[in-house]
Amino acid sequence: xxxxxxxxxxxxxxxxxxxxxxxxxxxxxxxxxxxxxxxxxxxxxxxxxxxxxxxxxxxxxxxxxxxxxxxxxxxxxxxxxxxxxxxxxxxxxxxxxxxxxxxxxxxxxxxxxxxxxxxxxxxxxxxxxxxxxxxxxxxxxxxxxxxxxxxxxxxxxxxxxxxxxxxxxxxxxxxxxxxxxxxxxxxxxxxxxxxxxxxxxxxxxxxxxxxxxxxxxxxxxxxxxxxxxxxxxxxxxxxxxxxxxxxxxxxxxxxxxxxxxxxxxxxxxxxxxxxxxxxxxxxxxxxxxxxxxxxxxxxxxxxxxxxxxxxxxxxxxxxxxxxx
Amino acid sequence: xxxxxxxxxxxxxxxxxxxxxxxxxxxxxxxxxxxxxxxxxxxxxxxxxxxxxxxxxxxxxxxxxxxxxxxxxxxxxxxxxxxxxxxxxxxxxxxxxxxxxxxxxxxxxxxxxxxxxxxxxxxxxxxxxxxxxxxxxxxxxxxxxxxxxxxxxxxxxxxxxxxxxxxxxxxxxxxxxxxxxxxxxxxxxxxxxxxxxxxxxxxxxxxxxxxxxxxxxxxxxxxxxxxxxxxxxxxxxxxxxxxxxxxxxxxxxxxxxxxxxxxxxxxxxxxxxxxxxxxxxxxxxxxxxxxxxxxxxxxxxxxxxxxxxxxxxxxxxxxxxxxxxxxxxxxxxxxxxxxxxxxxxxxxxxxxxxxxxxxxxxxxxxxxxxxxxxxxxxxxxxxxxxxxxxxxxxxxxxxxxxxxxxxxxxxxxxxxxxxxxxxxxxxxxxxxxxxxxxxxxxxxxxxxxxxxxxxxxxxxxxxxxxxxxxxxxxxxxxxxxxxxxxxxxxxxxxxxxxxxxxxxxxxxxxxxxxxxxxxxx
Numbered sequence: 118x119x120x121x122x123x124x125x126x127x128x129x130x131x132x133x134x135x136x137x138x139x140x141x142x143x144x145x146x147x148x149x150x151x152x153x154x155x156x157x158x159x160x161x162x163x164x165x166x167x168x169x170x171x172x173x174x175x176x177x178x179x180x181x182x183x184x185x186x187x188x189x190x191x192x193x194x195x196x197x198x199x200x201x202x203x204x205x206x207x208x209x210x211x212x213x214x215x216x217x218x219x220x221x222x223x224x225x226x227x228x229x230x231x232x233x234x235x236x237x238x239x240x241x242x243x244x245x246x247x248x249x250x251x252x253x254x255x256x257x258x259x260x261x262x263x264x265x266x267x268x269x270x271x272x273x274x275x276x277x278x279x280x281x282x283x284x285x286x287x288x289x290x291x292x293x294x295x296x297x298x299x300x301x302x303x304x305x306x307x308x309x310x311x312x313x314x315x316x317x318x319x320x321x322x323x324x325x326x327x328x329x330x331x332x333x334x335x336x337x338x339x340x341x342x343x344x345x346x347x348x349x350x351x352x353x354x355x356x357x358x359x360x361x362x363x364x365x366x367x368x369x370x371x372x373x374x375x376x377x378x379x380x381x382x383x384x385x386x387x388x389x390x391x392x393x394x395x396x397x398x399x400x401x402x403x404x405x406x407x408x409x410x411x412x413x414x415x416x417x418x419x420x421x422x423x424x425x426x427x428x429x430x431x432x433x434x435x436x437x438x439x440x441x
Numbered sequence: 442x443x444x445x446x447x448x449x450x451x452x453x454x455x456x457x458x459x460x461x462x463x464x465x466x467x468x469x470x471x472x473x474x475x476x477x478x479x480x481x482x483x484x485x486x487x488x489x490x491x492x493x494x495x496x497x498x499x500x501x502x503x504x505x506x507x508x509x510x511x512x513x514x515x516x517x518x519x520x521x522x523x524x525x526x527x528x529x530x531x532x533x534x535x536x537x538x539x540x541x542x543x544x545x546x547x548x549x550x551x552x553x554x555x556x557x558x559x560x561x562x563x564x565x566x567x568x569x570x571x572x573x574x575x576x577x578x579x580x581x582x583x584x585x586x587x588x589x590x591x592x593x594x595x596x597x598x599x600x601x602x603x604x605x606x607x608x609x610x611x612x613x614x615x616x617x618x619x620x621x622x623x624x625x626x627x628x629x630x631x632x633x634x635x636x637x638x639x640x641x642x643x644x645x646x647x648x649x650x651x652x653x654x655x656x657x658x659x660x661x662x663x664x665x666x667x668x669x670x671x672x673x674x675x676x677x678x679x680x681x682x683x684x685x686x687x688x689x690x691x692x693x694x695x696x697x698x699x700x701x702x703x704x705x706x707x708x709x710x711x712x713x714x715x716x717x718x719x720x721x722x723x724x725x726x727x728x729x730x731x732x733x734x735x736x737x738x739x740x741x742x743x744x745x746x747x748x749x750x751x752x753x754x755x756x757x758x759x760x761x762x763x764x765x766x767x768x769x770x771x772x773x774x775x776x777x778x779x780x781x782x783x784x785x786x787x788x789x790x791x792x793x794x795x796x797x798x799x800x801x802x803x804x805x806x807x808x809x810x811x812x813x814x815x816x817x818x819x820x821x822x823x824x825x826x827x828x829x830x831x832x833x834x835x836x837x838x839x840x841x842x843x844x845x846x847x848x849x850x851x852x853x854x855x856x857x858x859x860x861x862x863x864x865x866x867x868x869x870x871x872x873x874x875x876x877x878x879x880x881x882x883x884x885x886x887x888x889x890x891x892x893x894x895x896x897x898x899x900x901x902x903x904x905x906x907x908x909x910x911x912x913x914x915x916x917x918x919x920x921x922x923x924x925x926x927x928x929x930x931x932x933x934x935x936x937x938x939x940x941x942x943x944x945x946x947x948x949x950x951x952x953x954x955x956x957x958x959x960x961x962x
Contacts, residue, residue, distance in 0.1 A: 302568050304561035311547055311558050318545035321509070322559035322610070323530030432549070440509075 130398045137278040139397065142352075144383075144390025145289045146171065146344040146361075150368035151375065151382035152289075152296050153340030157212075159300065159377055160333030161313035161433040165230035166215050167341050168365025169237030173211045174345020176241040178204035179356035180248070182258040182349075196259035197350045201285070201343065204350075208342020209335050211237065216334040220327055223437035234365070242358045253358050260354035261285070283351040285343060289383070292340065296379030309333055313431035316438040326438045344368070377431060458485040459521075460649045461506065461537070461618055466515035468501055472850055475501040477673040478515065483618065483649050488640060490652045490660045490681070492693055493670035494890040496848070496860035499653045500542070502670075503620045506651075507539040508532040519618075530559075538611025539620040542653075544603050548596035552589050552606045553578050556613050581612050586642050601632040608639070619643065620651045625659060626888060629749070637663050655693075655890035657686045669693050694892040704902050707926050710739030711774075713910035714760070714879050718769035721755045729755040731934040732769065737879065737910040742901065744925025744942070745914040747954050752934035753914045754796060757883045760912070761793045762786045773879060787816055792877030794868055796884045796914070798861075802868040805857035809849060812856050813838040813871050841870035846896070862893030869900055880904060883914040898924060918950065932956050 130136050150167045157164040181203025185196035211233070218229035246252050261283040270280040300306040311319040312329040320326050344364075349356045367389055374388075375381025395409045461483040468476040475498045483489050491499040505512045508526040517524055519535045526532050532539070546555050553574050562573040575591045582589055587605040595603055604624060611619055621640070625633045640663060644650060652664060660667045661681060668678040669692040676692050714737040723729040730752045737743045747753060758764035760771055762783040771779040773789050781789070795801035803812050814834055817823050823830055823837075838852040845866045849859055856864060865885065872880065882901060886894040901911055901924060915921050921928055922942070930938040930953040938953035940946065 298568075304563060304567075304569050307554060307558060307561060307569055311550065314549055315545070315547045318547050318555075319558065321507075321529050321539070321541070321545045322614070323528060323533060324559045429549075 127399070130395065133398075134274050134277045136394050136398060137391075138281065139394035140387060140390040141278065142282065142286055142390070143393045144386040145286045146347045146352075146364055147368045147371055147389055148289045148293060148383045148386035149285075149340045149344035149347065150337075150365055151371040151386050152292060152379045153337035153344070154369055154372035155375065155377050155379055155382050156296065156300065156309065156340070157333045157337035158372065158434055159313045159431055160309045160330045161316060161431055161436065161438070162215070162219050162330050162334055163226040163230065163435045164212075164215065164334070164337050165227055165366070165369060166212065166233040166237075167337065167368050168361055168363065169230075169234040170208050170212055170338055170341030171345040171348070171361045171365050171368075172237045172241050172359070174204040174208040174342030175349040175360055176244065176345070176356045177207035177342065178346035179255045179258045179349040180244075182260065183255060186259045193259045197261050200258070200350050201346045204342040204346035205339045206342070208340075208345065209338035212334050212338025212341065213331075215338075216331045219437065220330045220334065223439060226435050226437070238359060241356070245356065245358060255356045257354045258350070258356075260350045283347075285347040285351055288343065289347075293379050293383035300379060305332075310431070313433055316433050316436075320438075320440065330438070341365070373430075376429075459483065460485050460519070462518040463502065463506065464516045464518070466502055466505055466517070467513050468498075468505055468510055469513050474673050476505070476512075479670070479673070479675050481668055481675060481678075483651060484666075485649050486644050486647060487665040488644055488650045488652055488663055490654055490664035490667040491670055492654060492657070492660050492667050492689060494655060494693060494860075494892050495862045495888075497670045497693075498673040499670050500622055501673075503539065503622065503651060503653060506532065507537060507620060533614045533616070536615055536617035537620070538614055538616025538618070540604070540607040540611060540622065540624060542622040542624075542626055544607050546595045546603055546606060546610075549594060551592050551594050552598065552602075552609075553591035555595060555606060556591075556610045560614060577613065578609060581609055585609075585612065585639070585646060587612075587639060599632075600627050601629075601635060604628070604632075604636065605639070608643075616648070618649050618651070620653070622653045623655070624652070625654070625656065657689055657891065660689060661686060671695055690891050693890070704924070705906070707740060707905065709741040709926070710908055712736040712738050712772075713774055714912065715772035715775075716760070716769070717772070719756075719759065719766055719771065720768035721752075721759045721764060721766045723755060729934050730759065730766075733931075733934070733936050734769075735929055735936065735939075737912050739878075739910050740905055740908045741927065742905050742911040742913055742925050742942075744921035744928045745912065745931050746918055746921045746928055746950055747916070747931035749916050751931045753883070753916075753931060755934075756931070757793070757796060757881055757914055760881055761791060784819065787875070790876070790878030792872035792875060792880045794865075794872060794880065794882045794885045796887070798864055798868055798887075803856045803864055806855055808855055809842065809847075809852040809859075809867060810835050810838040812867060813841055816871065817875065837874075841867070841874060844874075845870040845900075862889045862896075865889060865893065865897065869897065873900065873904065877909060879910045879912065881912050881914070884916065885913070886915075886917070886920060918947070918954075922947065922950075930954055 150171055154164050154167050178200040182196045182200030185191040185199035186193065191199060215229055215233055218224045219226040245255055249255050263281050263283050266280040270276045300309065308319065308324045308329055309332070311324060312326050316326045345361070348360055371385040371389060372382045374385035392409060392412055399409055459482045463479060463481045465478040465480060466476055467478055479502050493499045501510065504510045506517060506526065508528045508531050511527065517526060524535060526535065553571065556578050557574040562570040564570045578591050587609055589602050589605050589609060595606065598606065624636060628636060640650060654660060664681045666678060667681050667684070667689065669676040669689060671693060717734050718732045719730055720728065720732050721730040735743065745753060745756065755764060759766045762781060766779055770777050773791065776789065778786050778789055799805060804815065814823060814829065823834055835852060841847070842849060842852055847863050847866045847870065849863065856867065859867065885901070886897050889897065905911060913921065913924055926942045928940050928942060928950065929936050930950055932953060933956065937956070938950065940950065
């Protein structure tokens, strides 16, 4: 394959709307988890448990969707919504464990997060086998189909890229913009950032550090759960063991790359999604896909190393708060 | 109650009009009685100073009033009503605000964000209404003459502006009673004057103020009444106009205090430190020390006077070896040490009491034993094969605590739990027990109370008796005047004036410190 041909193939891929549609789709779980991470870490709680939260969300999404259809007699179109509710709820419950360990018991946040990741991996794998009798994966469950938005989805190029997606992909865009607003333009956002910067200062003006930190942790649980639901109810229609495959950690990186902001988290997730999308599509070229996949990480290192100004973490991140 | 009600009504507050009354307040921490049945009252419109040594319990009792600690006994009355204050929010609701010694401001937030945090004005849609916040802030700032730039980030604001922001924060929350915890600790002299003017304008505006301090001058200058606190108890409450510094110092420390230690006639020995044409740059690479030369002899205290930022920090670091010099030589007992590393300089006999004791002098998260080891870790005395000789080290730490009267429950508590004075004693103990030939003492009494200052000064004079050369770097002119045999005034990295301690003329030095002697020829 000569260079001119490779160039032509790459150009075609870059011109093809489906590249960008895939980018948006693939970036969704990363973006949701990363935004959750941004909320959590802005209040001062390191959240490396995103991976575990997503896994719990993915499992719960499949589980609830399965039961909604097969045991509770709900229809094929309602069941995945029950799955989403289940994923968000279980994600929050699971992250509450992180809250108890990191906020209440003042344990080392990284250790708590690591423990939760291991626990989530084991528990979801075990429950899959215990409840469905097969190792590795659940049966197929009711899942979401793309919902093209009338008229908008007909716009050339932009239509398929932006307006022909499954529900959680749309939700991620709204949450990125809404999250940015909440964190930077509302009193509760101000308090969350204050608690992550200088908890004692917040405490002395009557802001409850514990409550705010729990809130941050729970938001990461809800969004991480939603991210998991995207994997098991949109990307595919089942849960399989360890199906997150490190996405929680990539989300964590996207959060840092996005400077602990919802919008930044979303944009950097798009970058990772773009690379993944290229990887899928460049398999036709005789180029190692790892090479393409490597690019955003190389870029991240370059950027974090100073090309884009320093990423400054919240000042009190990782430090348990005690009133005395 | 204190026997103060006989005094006639005064300008600074009406004796019959009590805003806050604390009765028999006690507060215990594990192993410590922080407050022992404290009685205090605050009259409307008065400035009531709480005077005591570091660790006497002044701040603790105010933290109880502010709801940060729950009291273990006693009653708090506000405007005549008995109240329970469970949180700062409850205190704020009662009109009690507090400005902490270490500012409770978020460096990366703007001043207006800091001021409204926790009580933010909202728009109709529930968003943060920064326009309204700014309007209210500007209004308060104009009413009380507290100039701030609402949109400046706290980390970019001067210390004085940060403090005004703290006061505005309390006012914004509706404070009628203000607790100021050592408000002058971080301020430059000019800023202190501004602060005092502000405090007076606040009381004119109807506020009542508790003013925590350990500085006698401030009590005399600003307060209407003063309560002396020692070891968790209120010793006595005075009308400020009817007391004296000496009486207050005596009550505060519990013994006679010499406010200015006497020194004996001195005999200077051979030069120990010789600095020749020394130059150095600051962290930005600009000239900080500009070719200075001086000597310090055995048994001599040379004082470096000057306003902060004229090369003192660099001088300290260059002589000790923490920073490279850019020109000249440093001789210690005739040997050029200017290219040696810190360890070798310590070996040759240089000791350092650093300006920033919490960051440079101690590792706060280490216990006293480990802190005593710092700088001694490679010495054979403290080591045994494959490790540190902890039993010997513990013995040494115990002796240091004993000898320097360091107040601590044991040698195995973290250095961060000690009061400022005791931290400084710990550093002194470590450096002096090593037997230095030259001691660099930078701001050795910064933030200490009179009792601890006296202790440090006595130690320095004792070293001088024993023939140690001491380079004293201090921003407190008083300190330099009372200790130094010779005084060098550092101005913009050069020696602007050199006078012997005996004929030290305060005005001349003051002028030189501000560059006056140069300009006027």
